[in-house]
Amino acid sequence: MKAELIAQTAENRIGWSRKQAGCEGTHAWCAHFVSEILKTCGIDMYDLSCSMMKKKMSASSEWDEPEDLPERGDILFFDWDRIDEPLPLDHVAVVIDYNFDTRIVTYVNGNGSSRTQVTEQTISIDNCTVAYWMRYIGDKNSEPPNSSEQETSGKTFTIELRTLRKGMEGHDVAVLQWLLIGDNYSVGSAGDDGIFGSNTEKAVTEYQKDHSLEVDGVAGKQTFTELLRK
Numbered sequence: 001m002k003a004e005l006i007a008q009t010a011e012n013r014i015g016w017s018r019k020q021a022g023c024e025g026t027h028a029w030c031a032h033f034v035s036e037i038l039k040t041c042g043i044d045m046y047d048l049s050c051s052m053m054k055k056k057m058s059a060s061s062e063w064d065e066p067e068d069l070p071e072r073g074d075i076l077f078f079d080w081d082r083i084d085e086p087l088p089l090d091h092v093a094v095v096i097d098y099n100f101d102t103r104i105v106t107y108v109n110g111n112g113s114s115r116t117q118v119t120e121q122t123i124s125i126d127n128c129t130v131a132y133w134m135r136y137i138g139d140k141n142s143e144p145p146n147s148s149e150q151e152t153s154g155k156t157f158t159i160e161l162r163t164l165r166k167g168m169e170g171h172d173v174a175v176l177q178w179l180l181i182g183d184n185y186s187v188g189s190a191g192d193d194g195i196f197g198s199n200t201e202k203a204v205t206e207y208q209k210d211h212s213l214e215v216d217g218v219a220g221k222q223t224f225t226e227l228l229r230k
Contacts, residue, residue, distance in 0.1 A: 006094060018111075020193065049087060057075070064134065065132060075135075075136075076094070088131075108120050163221070179224075204217050
Protein backbone atom coordinates (compact mmCIF):
# COMPACT_ATOMS: atom_id res chain seq x y z
CA MET A 1 0.00 0.00 0.00
CA LYS A 2 1.21 3.52 -0.76
CA ALA A 3 0.56 4.64 2.82
CA GLU A 4 3.68 2.77 3.93
CA LEU A 5 5.66 4.21 1.02
CA ILE A 6 4.55 7.74 2.01
CA ALA A 7 5.60 7.19 5.63
CA GLN A 8 8.93 5.55 4.75
CA THR A 9 9.79 8.29 2.27
CA ALA A 10 9.07 10.96 4.90
CA GLU A 11 11.10 9.11 7.56
CA ASN A 12 14.06 8.82 5.24
CA ARG A 13 14.16 12.61 4.88
CA ILE A 14 14.41 13.46 8.57
CA GLY A 15 17.39 15.78 8.96
CA TRP A 16 17.39 16.85 5.32
CA SER A 17 17.74 20.54 4.56
CA ARG A 18 14.87 22.22 2.74
CA LYS A 19 17.12 22.35 -0.35
CA GLN A 20 17.70 18.59 -0.21
CA ALA A 21 13.94 18.11 0.19
CA GLY A 22 13.28 20.09 -2.99
CA CYS A 23 11.76 23.06 -1.15
CA GLU A 24 14.41 25.70 -1.66
CA GLY A 25 13.29 29.32 -1.22
CA THR A 26 11.99 31.62 1.50
CA HIS A 27 8.32 30.56 1.55
CA ALA A 28 6.65 28.53 4.31
CA TRP A 29 7.42 25.04 3.05
CA CYS A 30 5.34 22.51 5.01
CA ALA A 31 2.86 21.92 2.17
CA HIS A 32 5.69 22.01 -0.35
CA PHE A 33 7.46 19.25 1.60
CA VAL A 34 4.37 17.02 1.72
CA SER A 35 3.75 17.68 -1.98
CA GLU A 36 7.29 16.55 -2.81
CA ILE A 37 6.84 13.39 -0.71
CA LEU A 38 3.61 12.53 -2.52
CA LYS A 39 5.17 13.27 -5.92
CA THR A 40 8.05 10.92 -5.10
CA CYS A 41 5.46 8.25 -4.28
CA GLY A 42 3.71 8.77 -7.62
CA ILE A 43 0.70 10.64 -6.19
CA ASP A 44 -0.55 13.78 -7.94
CA MET A 45 -1.51 16.11 -5.10
CA TYR A 46 0.73 19.16 -5.39
CA ASP A 47 0.11 22.48 -3.67
CA LEU A 48 2.05 25.02 -1.62
CA SER A 49 -1.00 25.89 0.52
CA CYS A 50 -2.16 23.60 3.35
CA SER A 51 -5.79 24.68 2.95
CA MET A 52 -5.80 24.22 -0.82
CA MET A 53 -4.18 20.80 -0.48
CA LYS A 54 -6.88 19.74 1.97
CA LYS A 55 -9.60 20.99 -0.42
CA LYS A 56 -8.07 19.04 -3.29
CA MET A 57 -7.88 15.90 -1.18
CA SER A 58 -11.50 16.29 -0.04
CA ALA A 59 -12.61 16.59 -3.68
CA SER A 60 -10.58 13.57 -4.81
CA SER A 61 -11.82 9.98 -4.82
CA GLU A 62 -8.26 8.91 -4.00
CA TRP A 63 -8.37 10.51 -0.54
CA ASP A 64 -10.58 9.98 2.48
CA GLU A 65 -11.11 11.82 5.75
CA PRO A 66 -11.36 8.77 8.03
CA GLU A 67 -13.49 8.58 11.15
CA ASP A 68 -10.97 6.36 12.93
CA LEU A 69 -7.67 7.38 14.51
CA PRO A 70 -4.60 8.37 12.49
CA GLU A 71 -2.52 5.70 10.79
CA ARG A 72 1.01 5.58 9.45
CA GLY A 73 1.08 7.37 6.09
CA ASP A 74 -1.86 9.69 6.81
CA ILE A 75 -1.51 13.41 6.08
CA LEU A 76 -2.06 15.51 9.21
CA PHE A 77 -3.38 19.08 9.03
CA PHE A 78 -3.15 21.71 11.77
CA ASP A 79 -5.05 24.92 12.51
CA TRP A 80 -2.93 26.84 14.99
CA ASP A 81 -5.26 29.79 15.67
CA ARG A 82 -8.69 28.11 15.19
CA ILE A 83 -9.95 31.23 13.39
CA ASP A 84 -12.77 30.93 10.85
CA GLU A 85 -11.09 32.28 7.71
CA PRO A 86 -10.98 31.50 3.96
CA LEU A 87 -7.71 29.52 4.25
CA PRO A 88 -7.78 28.30 7.86
CA LEU A 89 -5.12 25.58 7.88
CA ASP A 90 -1.63 26.54 9.03
CA HIS A 91 0.51 23.41 8.83
CA VAL A 92 0.65 19.90 7.34
CA ALA A 93 2.79 16.82 8.02
CA VAL A 94 3.11 13.07 7.38
CA VAL A 95 2.10 10.67 10.16
CA ILE A 96 4.69 7.97 10.83
CA ASP A 97 3.24 6.52 14.05
CA TYR A 98 0.23 6.62 16.35
CA ASN A 99 0.31 5.26 19.91
CA PHE A 100 -3.14 4.08 20.97
CA ASP A 101 -2.22 4.02 24.67
CA THR A 102 -0.85 7.55 24.90
CA ARG A 103 -2.85 8.98 21.96
CA ILE A 104 0.36 10.56 20.67
CA VAL A 105 0.92 11.10 16.96
CA THR A 106 4.48 11.12 15.62
CA TYR A 107 4.87 13.05 12.40
CA VAL A 108 7.50 14.30 9.96
CA ASN A 109 7.34 17.85 8.65
CA GLY A 110 9.11 20.63 6.88
CA ASN A 111 9.10 24.09 8.44
CA GLY A 112 8.12 22.62 11.81
CA SER A 113 10.41 22.75 14.83
CA SER A 114 13.16 23.80 12.42
CA ARG A 115 12.81 26.39 9.66
CA THR A 116 15.71 24.87 7.75
CA GLN A 117 15.47 21.09 8.23
CA VAL A 118 12.98 18.25 8.03
CA THR A 119 12.11 17.19 11.58
CA GLU A 120 10.23 14.53 13.52
CA GLN A 121 7.75 15.77 16.14
CA THR A 122 4.92 14.50 18.33
CA ILE A 123 1.55 15.84 19.41
CA SER A 124 -1.49 14.55 21.27
CA ILE A 125 -4.38 13.73 18.99
CA ASP A 126 -6.54 15.59 21.54
CA ASN A 127 -4.64 18.84 20.98
CA CYS A 128 -7.10 21.41 19.65
CA THR A 129 -4.73 22.48 16.88
CA VAL A 130 -5.05 19.08 15.14
CA ALA A 131 -7.73 19.76 12.54
CA TYR A 132 -7.88 16.83 10.07
CA TRP A 133 -6.04 13.79 8.83
CA MET A 134 -6.46 12.53 5.31
CA ARG A 135 -5.75 8.99 4.09
CA TYR A 136 -4.71 7.89 0.62
CA ILE A 137 -7.09 5.20 -0.66
CA GLY A 138 -6.23 5.41 -4.34
CA ASP A 139 -4.67 1.96 -4.36
CA LYS A 140 -7.95 0.52 -3.06
CA ASN A 141 -9.93 2.26 -5.81
CA SER A 142 -7.51 1.68 -8.67
CA GLU A 143 -7.87 -0.67 -11.61
CA PRO A 144 -5.50 -3.66 -11.86
CA PRO A 145 -1.96 -2.52 -12.66
CA ASN A 146 -1.31 -1.58 -16.29
CA SER A 147 1.96 -1.82 -18.16
CA SER A 148 3.23 1.47 -16.73
CA GLU A 149 2.87 0.27 -13.15
CA GLN A 150 5.33 -1.87 -11.22
CA GLU A 151 4.98 -3.87 -8.01
CA THR A 152 7.54 -4.16 -5.24
CA SER A 153 7.08 -5.85 -1.86
CA GLY A 154 3.31 -5.96 -2.33
CA LYS A 155 3.08 -2.21 -3.03
CA THR A 156 1.83 -1.01 -6.43
CA PHE A 157 2.74 2.45 -7.63
CA THR A 158 3.38 4.43 -10.80
CA ILE A 159 6.42 6.64 -11.08
CA GLU A 160 8.37 8.33 -13.87
CA LEU A 161 12.12 7.93 -13.60
CA ARG A 162 15.05 9.25 -15.63
CA THR A 163 18.04 7.21 -16.67
CA LEU A 164 20.28 7.90 -13.70
CA ARG A 165 24.07 8.05 -13.50
CA LYS A 166 26.81 9.36 -11.24
CA GLY A 167 26.60 13.11 -10.59
CA MET A 168 22.81 13.38 -10.88
CA GLU A 169 20.54 14.52 -8.04
CA GLY A 170 16.81 14.44 -7.40
CA HIS A 171 13.86 12.56 -5.97
CA ASP A 172 14.16 9.79 -8.55
CA VAL A 173 17.73 9.22 -7.36
CA ALA A 174 16.34 8.86 -3.81
CA VAL A 175 13.81 6.31 -5.12
CA LEU A 176 16.65 4.34 -6.76
CA GLN A 177 18.60 4.40 -3.49
CA TRP A 178 15.53 3.35 -1.51
CA LEU A 179 15.01 0.36 -3.81
CA LEU A 180 18.66 -0.66 -3.59
CA ILE A 181 18.62 -0.40 0.21
CA GLY A 182 15.48 -2.54 0.24
CA ASP A 183 17.43 -5.24 -1.61
CA ASN A 184 20.30 -4.99 0.90
CA TYR A 185 22.69 -3.02 -1.29
CA SER A 186 24.53 -0.26 0.59
CA VAL A 187 24.46 3.21 -0.97
CA GLY A 188 26.60 4.71 1.80
CA SER A 189 25.98 6.21 5.21
CA ALA A 190 23.90 9.09 3.79
CA GLY A 191 21.19 6.65 2.72
CA ASP A 192 18.61 7.80 0.18
CA ASP A 193 19.83 11.40 0.08
CA GLY A 194 18.97 11.88 -3.60
CA ILE A 195 22.62 12.29 -4.64
CA PHE A 196 24.05 9.75 -7.12
CA GLY A 197 27.62 9.47 -5.86
CA SER A 198 30.32 6.80 -5.95
CA ASN A 199 28.59 4.60 -3.36
CA THR A 200 25.33 4.59 -5.28
CA GLU A 201 27.19 3.84 -8.52
CA LYS A 202 28.94 0.93 -6.79
CA ALA A 203 25.60 -0.39 -5.49
CA VAL A 204 24.05 -0.19 -8.98
CA THR A 205 27.06 -2.00 -10.47
CA GLU A 206 26.88 -4.77 -7.87
CA TYR A 207 23.14 -5.11 -8.38
CA GLN A 208 23.59 -5.37 -12.16
CA LYS A 209 26.28 -8.07 -11.74
CA ASP A 210 24.09 -10.07 -9.37
CA HIS A 211 21.08 -9.92 -11.70
CA SER A 212 22.81 -10.61 -15.02
CA LEU A 213 22.21 -7.11 -16.36
CA GLU A 214 24.51 -4.95 -18.46
CA VAL A 215 27.10 -3.71 -15.96
CA ASP A 216 27.62 0.01 -16.52
CA GLY A 217 26.69 1.60 -13.18
CA VAL A 218 23.83 3.45 -14.90
CA ALA A 219 20.26 2.90 -13.73
CA GLY A 220 18.16 2.71 -16.86
CA LYS A 221 14.98 0.89 -17.87
CA GLN A 222 16.33 -2.65 -17.42
CA THR A 223 17.80 -1.95 -13.99
CA PHE A 224 14.64 -0.25 -12.73
CA THR A 225 12.44 -3.00 -14.17
CA GLU A 226 14.42 -5.59 -12.24
CA LEU A 227 14.44 -3.50 -9.04
CA LEU A 228 10.67 -3.07 -9.22
CA ARG A 229 9.94 -6.68 -10.13
CA LYS A 230 9.55 -8.01 -6.58
